[in-house]
Amino acid sequence: MKEKELIRLITAAQMYYEENMTQAEIAKSMGISRPSVSNLLNKARREGIVKIEIKSFDSTSIGKSRELCNRFGLKSCQVVSCMDDKNETQERLYEAAVDFLLELLPKTRILGLGWGYNISRIIDILANRELTEQYSGKVCPLIGTATVPHKGYHPNELATDFARKTGFEADFLISPAFPTTKQERDLFVTTDNYNSILALWKKTDTALVTLGGYPCVPDHATALRFGRRLITERATSNILSYFFNWKGQQIKGEDDFAIQIPLAPLSKIKNFVGIVPVEANVGSAIGCLNTGFARHLIIDEETAEKILKTDV
Numbered sequence: 001m002k003e004k005e006l007i008r009l010i011t012a013a014q015m016y017y018e019e020n021m022t023q024a025e026i027a028k029s030m031g032i033s034r035p036s037v038s039n040l041l042n043k044a045r046r047e048g049i050v051k052i053e054i055k056s057f058d059s060t061s062i063g064k065s066r067e068l069c070n071r072f073g074l075k076s077c078q079v080v081s082c083m084d085d086k087n088e089t090q091e092r093l094y095e096a097a098v099d100f101l102l103e104l105l106p107k108t109r110i111l112g113l114g115w116g117y118n119i120s121r122i123i124d125i126l127a128n129r130e131l132t133e134q135y136s137g138k139v140c141p142l143i144g145t146a147t148v149p150h151k152g153y154h155p156n157e158l159a160t161d162f163a164r165k166t167g168f169e170a171d172f173l174i175s176p177a178f179p180t181t182k183q184e185r186d187l188f189v190t191t192d193n194y195n196s197i198l199a200l201w202k203k204t205d206t207a208l209v210t211l212g213g214y215p216c217v218p219d220h221a222t223a224l225r226f227g228r229r230l231i232t233e234r235a236t237s238n239i240l241s242y243f244f245n246w247k248g249q250q251i252k253g254e255d256d257f258a259i260q261i262p263l264a265p266l267s268k269i270k271n272f273v274g275i276v277p278v279e280a281n282v283g284s285a286i287g288c289l290n291t292g293f294a295r296h297l298i299i300d301e302e303t304a305e306k307i308l309k310t311d312v
Contacts, residue, residue, distance in 0.1 A: 006049075008030075008040060009040055009043060009044045009047065009049050010044070010049060011030065012026055012030065012037055012040040012041055012044065013040075013041060013044040013049055013050045015029065016037075016041055017050060023037045023038060023041075061079040061080075061081060061301055061304075062079075064079050064301065064304045064305060064308060065077040065078065065079045065304075067308055068297060068299070068304060068307065068308065071308075072289040072290070072292075072294070072297075073292060074294060074295060074296065074297050075271075075295045075296055076295075076296045076297070077296070077297040077298075077299065077304075078096050078100060078296075078297070078298045078299070079299060079300070079301050079304045080092050080093045080096050080298065080299065080300045080301060081300075081301055082300050082301050082302045086278050086279075089278050089300050090277070090278040090279075090300075092300075093275070093277075093278060093298060093299075093300055094118070094121050094122050094125050095125060096298050097122045097208070097273070097275055097298050098122055098125050098126050098129065100273065100296065100298065101122070101126070101208060101273065102126075102129075102131075104206050104271055104273070105135045105137070105166065105206075106135065107205075108135075108137050108205055108206040108271070109137050109138070109203070109205055110137060110138045110139075110140070110200055110203050110204045110205055110206070111137060111138070111139045111140075111162070111168065111204070111205075111206045111207070111208070112139075112140060112141070112142040112200075112201065112204040112206070112207040112208075112209075112261065112269065113139060113140070113141055113142060113155055113158050113159055113162065113207075113208055114142055114143070114155075114207065114208055114209035114210055114240055115141070115142075115143055115146070115152055115153055115154075115155045115158070115210075115240070116152045116153065116210045116212065117150065117152045118152075118210045118275055118277050119152060119158060119208060119209070119210055119275070120150070120151050120152030120158060121152075122208065122275070123158050123161050123162055124161075126162065126165055126166075127161055127164075127165050129165075131165065131166070134166065134167030135166045135167050135168060136167060136168070137168045137169070138168060138169050138170075138171055138200060139159045139162050139163055139166075139168040139169070139170050139171070140159060140170070140171040140172070140173065140197055140200050140201075140204075141155030141156055141158070141159055141172070141173045141197075142155070142201070142204075142207060142209065142240055142260060142261045142266075143155060143173075143177050143240050143241060143258075143259070143260035143261070144173055144175040144176050144177035144178070144188075144258075144259040144260065145173075145175070145176055145177055146176075146177045146178065146218070146220070147176070148218050150218075153177075153218070155173065156170075156172040156173065156174075159171070159172065171196070171197060171200060172193075172197075173193070173194070173197045173259075174188075174191070174193045175188040175193075175194060175259045176188070176259065177220075177241065177258060177259060177260065178220065178221040178224075178225065178241075178257070178258055178259075179257045179258075179259065180224065180257070181257065182257055184257070185257035185259060188259055189259065194259075198262075201261045201262070201265045201266075202265045204261075204265065204269050205269065205270055205271060206269070206270075206271040206272075206273070207266075207269045207271070207272045207273065208273050208275070209239060209240060209272065209273070209274060209275070210239075210274075210275050210277065211237070211239060211274045211275060211276050211280070211284070211285055211288035211289070211294065212237065212238045212239065212277075212280075212284065212288070213236065213237055213238065213280060213281060213283070213284030213285075214230055214235040214236055214237060214238055214243055214284065216238055220238070220241045220258075222243075224255060225253045225255055225256040225257070225258065226243070226251070226253035226255075226256060227253065227254075227255070229251060229252075229253055230243055230251055230253075233245060233251045234246065235251050235287075236283040236284050236286070236287040237283070237284045237285075237286075237287030237288045237291075238284075238288075239266075239288055239291065239293060240260045240261065240266070241258050241260060242260070242263065244287045244288065244290070244291055245287060246283055246286060246287050246290070247287070247290055248287055248288070248289070248290025248291040248292065250263070250291075266293060267291075267292070267293055269293075269295070270295060271295055271296060272293050272294050272295045272296065273294075273295070273296045273297075273298065274288065274289075274293070274294035274296065274297050274298070275298050276288075276297065276298065276299040276300070276303055278300050278303070280303060282303065282306045282307055282310055285299070285303060285307055286307060286310065289307075
């Protein structure tokens with residue numbers, strides 16, 4: 001093919017497919033007839049200058065969402081499109097989490113809040129939203145407070161911010177997340193405060209929780225609680241500082257005296273919303289999903305695709 005003819009093919013194809021010009025407009029611009037434009041476009045496809053790719057349903061975000069729901073028994077899954085900047089993708093994921101949470105609030109009586117940087121950021125975004133109504137219900141932490149300066153690890157503060165914005169009533173868990181001895185733990189779990197929160201946990205109908213990994217940053221006093229067990233038993237994942245392997249099986253520690261919602265009521269929360277952070281690895285997400293706790297999932301498209309390509 002001569003260079004001049006190749007340039008004509010490329011020019012016509014760019015006008016039609018990239019600039020969205022009609023064939024009549026291209027004909028006028030190039031000084032040729034409309035049938036000639038049609039011939040150029042057909043030849044551009046035959047010569048491989050233009051390649052038209054139609055995505056299969058499974059390769060779309062909706063298709064990936066459906067496949068994740070089928071694979072892990074989810075009620076719903078929102079797959080967030082990825083941007084070039086991972087931070088921007090993460091913000092889009094947080095926005096999607098807020099949107100979905102607002103859909104659930106009218107039918108939520110008791111909301112349980114997880115902890116960490118991601119949950120904190122979601123609450124911050126919610127606080128800056130213009131809400132058209134106030135809601136009624138209760139909100140409480142699902143785990144005690146850690147000795148980490150970041151607000152995300154002070155769940156009572158998160159509950160306060162959430163309640164202030166939505167109209168929910170905040171109930172607080174006055175307890176550390178990680179007592180160092182059984183005696184210390186027993187002091188807290190025999191209080192009226194703990195028992196009132198435990199009663200709420202048993203009735204919690206919605207939860208917002210990060211599906212985290214192992215190792216975790218900041219560390220959850222894992223050496224003290226588990227020794228080397230998380231390493232030897234190949235922990236991949238954590239939910240509210242419960243640790244699991246790839247198959248979603250819990251790994252227990254002899255000196256684990258953490259104060260968090262027991263697994264029995266956690267597993268029965270009908271609207272458990274799991275957030276998979278953009279920086280999560282595939283193993284951590286799969287381990288969390290294999291527990292079967294999550295009913296709704298919010299995840300970025302790249303991580304979703306990696307999970308679907310992995311045998312679980």
